[in-house]
Structures are given as structure tokens and as C-alpha cells.
């Protein structure tokens with residue numbers, strides 16, 4: 292009979308596999324866990340090629356698992372980045388409506404942000420947008436939303 296070496300095997304060394312490994316290892320330190328990756332290095336696909344933005348949950352239905360994951364995950368990811376000296380920038384995010392027809396959507400995501408308890412979200416006018424982001428172009432006269440702590444950029448692995 293073959294010997295069982297590992298208690299758990301996780302397939303895929305992207306952020307989901309790595310985070311699953313990390314959380315299980317922290318919760319059950321005595322378990323032997325195997326992370327299997329088909330490439331020669333981890334994070335070679337989506338995880339190593341994305342925009343590095345930690346999203347805020349503005350777009351997700353309040354109370355949904357996606358919204359909870361975004362809000363709680365953002366806190367955990369920033370704490371992780373600090374603990375492990377991973378460069379990151381809590382730069383905020385400006386969402387801009389450039390047409391009057393987009394205003395109901397702005398109201399919707401603002402309300403989502405409030406319901407999801409995302410910090411630092413506020414409504415701003417088209418004029419105020421320029422104070423935060425002078426490179427917003429065009430006829431931006433409409434309401435925007437500024438989220439002071441919402442989006443964060445993390446450093447990607449060096450290639």
C-alpha cells in the first residue's frame with residue numbers, strides 16, 4: 292500500500308492556490324500541504340500579469356460574498372504587505388462620470404460603498420476631481436466619487 296505523504300494537495304500556484312495554502316497552513320500548522328504548479332515558477336499566469344490593484348468592492352452587491360471578500364480581503368492584503376515589506380501604495384481611487392446618463396450608476400456604486408462599509412468614500416463634484424486627479428480629461432462636470440483608501444497598488448513580482 293502506498294504511503295500518504297501529504298494531507299492536502301492544492302493544484303495551481305497562482306494567488307488563489309497560494310492564499311489557500313497560506314491560510315490552511317496558519318490554521319493547521321501540523322498538516323502537510325503540497326502546492327502543485329505546472330509551470331517552472333509560481334504566479335506565471337493571471338496573478339503575475341495583472342494590474343496589481345487591490346479592489347474595494349464598490350461594484351459588488353452589498354452583503355454578497357464578493358463584497359465581503361473584497362472589503363475584508365483588502366484589509367488582510369495590506370496587513371500582509373506591511374508585515375512582509377511588499378511595496379504598496381494606498382493611493383485612493385477616483386470614479387468619474389463623464390455623461391449625465393452615468394449619474395445613476397455613480398449613485399449606485401456610492402451606495403454600495405456605504406453599505407459595504409468601505410472607508411473614506413465621499414461624493415465630489417467635477418471641479419473637485421481636479422484637486423485629486425489633475426489628469427482627468429474632457430468635460431468632467433458631473434458628480435464623481437472619491438475613495439480615499441479604496442484602491443491600493445501592490446508591486447508585482449520582477450520578471
Ligand SMILES: Cc1cc2nc3c(=O)[nH]c(=O)nc-3n(C[C@H](O)[C@H](O)[C@H](O)COP(=O)(O)OP(=O)(O)OC[C@H]3O[C@@H](n4cnc5c(N)ncnc54)[C@H](O)[C@@H]3O)c2cc1C
Nearest residue numbers: 303304305306307308327328329336337338341342343344
Ligand atoms: C489583464 C488582467 C488584469 C487584472 N487586474 C487585476 C487587478 O488589478 N486586481 C485584481 O484583484 N485582479 C486583477 N485581475 C484578476 C486576477 O489577476 C485573477 O483573478 C487572479 O490572478 C486569479 O488567480 P488564480 O490563482 O485563480 O489564477 P492564476 O494566477 O491564473 O493561477 C492558476 C495557476 O494554476 C496553474 N495550473 C493550471 N492548471 C494546472 C494543472 N493542471 N496543474 C498544475 N498547475 C496548474 C497555472 O499554471 C497557474 O499558475 C486581472 C486579470 C487580468 C487577466
